[in-house]
Amino acid sequence: MSSPKVIRWGILATGVIAVTFTKDLLVDPTTRGVTSIKHTVVAAASSSSVSRAESFLRRVGAPASARAYDSYQDLIADPDVDIIYIATPHSHHYQNAMHCLEAGKNVLCEKPFTVNAEQARLLVNMAKEKGCFLMEALWTRYFPLAAYVREILSSGRLGTLVRVMTDCNIATNPEKSFKDGKHRMVNSELAGGALLDLGVYSLTWPFLALYDTQPRETRKPPKVLAAMTKYPPTFCADETTTMVLTFPRNESAGGDAHAIATTSIRLETSPASDPNPPASVRIQGTLGEIQLFPCAHNPTHSKLVLWDGTVEEKPWPQPGPGKGSGWFNGFGDSINAEGEGQGMFWEADEAGFALCEGRKEGKYLGLEETVLIMEVMDETRRQGELRYPEKIETTKFPVQL
Ligand SMILES: NC(=O)c1ccc[n+]([C@@H]2O[C@H](COP(=O)([O-])OP(=O)(O)OC[C@H]3O[C@@H](n4cnc5c(N)ncnc54)[C@H](OP(=O)(O)O)[C@@H]3O)[C@@H](O)[C@H]2O)c1
Structure with missing residues (x-):
């Protein structure tokens, strides 16, 4: 060897x-x-x-x-x-x-x-x-959990994919945790806010399920409808952001598919005291769904639930x-x-x-898709009217930060 x-x-x-x-x-x-x-x-x-x-x-x-x-x-x-x-x-x-x-x-x-x-x-x-x-x-x-999800999606066990729901948060009291406003979560000089930091994970699963599963030559970018609430002390970073995405798809492949991707620095998917926390990711098809727990960025548990009564749970240590x-x-x-x-x-x-x-x-996650996900976040910020200081939005190089 x-x-x-x-x-x-x-x-x-x-x-x-x-x-x-x-x-x-x-x-x-x-x-x-x-x-x-x-x-x-x-x-x-x-x-x-x-x-x-x-x-x-x-x-x-x-x-x-x-x-x-x-x-x-x-x-x-x-x-x-x-x-x-x-x-x-x-x-x-x-x-x-x-x-x-x-x-x-x-x-x-x-x-x-x-x-x-x-x-x-x-x-x-x-x-x-x-x-x-x-x-x-x-x-x-x-x-390996993501590889397993890709396998389930390509196996057809979920039927035609119709919808993905994802949520990614850090559940904090930002006024307390980031009191001086310098932390990258709330600091506009560091491109702060939920969307770029956490929303990128909420977008991960819709793209993996509804974009990567389509033929490269014909797949198209999703349409985006966004809602954004700014962090009140500064209004220069987003606190809670919601994106509704429509992934265009041929009628023969099931027609347009939807995703709801949410993110917040203040909320949690469910409170820590919840004995039965909900999935932070649900990928739903006509024959069942796959759910991921506890969080969209670092899931450690999957549950496949099919309409025929099948339930397959797996830990991913x-x-x-x-x-x-x-x-x-x-x-x-x-x-x-x-x-x-x-x-x-x-x-x-x-x-x-x-x-x-x-x-x-x-x-x-190829570079074309990385750029496309940045485009979705650009459009979300455009709708939410969130722009960062020019020195970090600029494409000029080199710039001393
Ligand atoms: N994949 C993940 O799970 C994950 C988790 C957390 C964060 N992240 C990403 O990783 C990046 C860093 O996050 P982090 O939590 O490691 O941040 P952090 O603890 O604040 O560390 C950032 C480091 O960058 C350097 N730096 C250079 N210029 C800086 C400036 N103006 N302000 C602050 N730091 C500066 C500093 O290192 P030196 O002093 O040594 O130069 C600093 O220690 C972010 O883009 C974040 O989204 C990823």
Whole structure:
């Protein structure tokens, strides 16, 4: 058996998600049955200080040889880096990713990909020009659970797909949690609000079910009808947003299909005290539906319910080093069981496979679809009259943020 190809990562930014992702990245891939690649971290950069980059590398358990930089440019210039993971706030993705691509570096960029669709298009063009791999880190698309949902949809067990309902929230009291207004959830300078941060997950499942299942040559963008309520202290970020989408489809394929995608920074899909919480995702067809729990961005449980009485429930635990390893991961303050990963390694594996195969985009969320989803969010913001400061909406490059 040939030895696994080592993918050499550079980590750009050292915030909350960078820690979670990089810890997952460094889990031995054989714990999830992956033997053809291995990941390593050769460098990390912080825009604030070298000591922050150093403590990040220690915290995630990076190899002692990993280099710490106090500038993103130094990381981008590092010849040993095969691919850069961008984990800055979304306001910064366009500028950061453009710097990487211009220098010929492959990029995995956190979600949402950019602030608007035009920025996304320009990144795609630059990636093509430079022959680089580029992928939105929409981790949920690469879960085994997502593969299972795709299988159920293509099996025809749900009949003709008619409707998708999705909800993604963070259930907080924003005036309390984000009192100073600086957090990226409410800060317009960081493209704050529910839509870009969470709504991108609410859009994930309608696209997976109602767009990806149509023939590439004939599928068309959905029509969008949006309602948006702004966050009252500033009115510069959206607090609660609802999108009604119509996916055009031939009469022979069942006619137009609908989706309702909702998102809020204040609400929850149901209160934590609810003994029987509802699904956050429901994909409905003429013969039954598939439901996902508990949340649209990180579902861990599926339930297939058919009109003929069939009910199939499945847990989807994340693999990792396992019990007794003394290793923990999670997001922010929420820590998973000992040895259980967060599920961010699946997207990293996909990027690694693509580099080995010479593919330039992700398999389950291509760049055309990433741009289209940004267009849907542009249209939603247009209807909701939400525009961010020009310096982060701009397509000018370079701009110092
Ligand atoms: N996939 C997921 O599950 C998931 C979860 C959460 C967030 N995200 C996405 O990941 C991105 C980062 O989110 P996060 O929660 O990690 O944010 P965060 O904790 O605030 O970290 C962002 C990092 O970006 C760097 N940065 C550079 N310029 C900045 C600026 N002007 N303001 C703030 N930070 C700046 C900082 O790192 P340095 O000081 O080291 O440069 C900072 O630590 C967002 O786009 C978000 O949507 C994804």
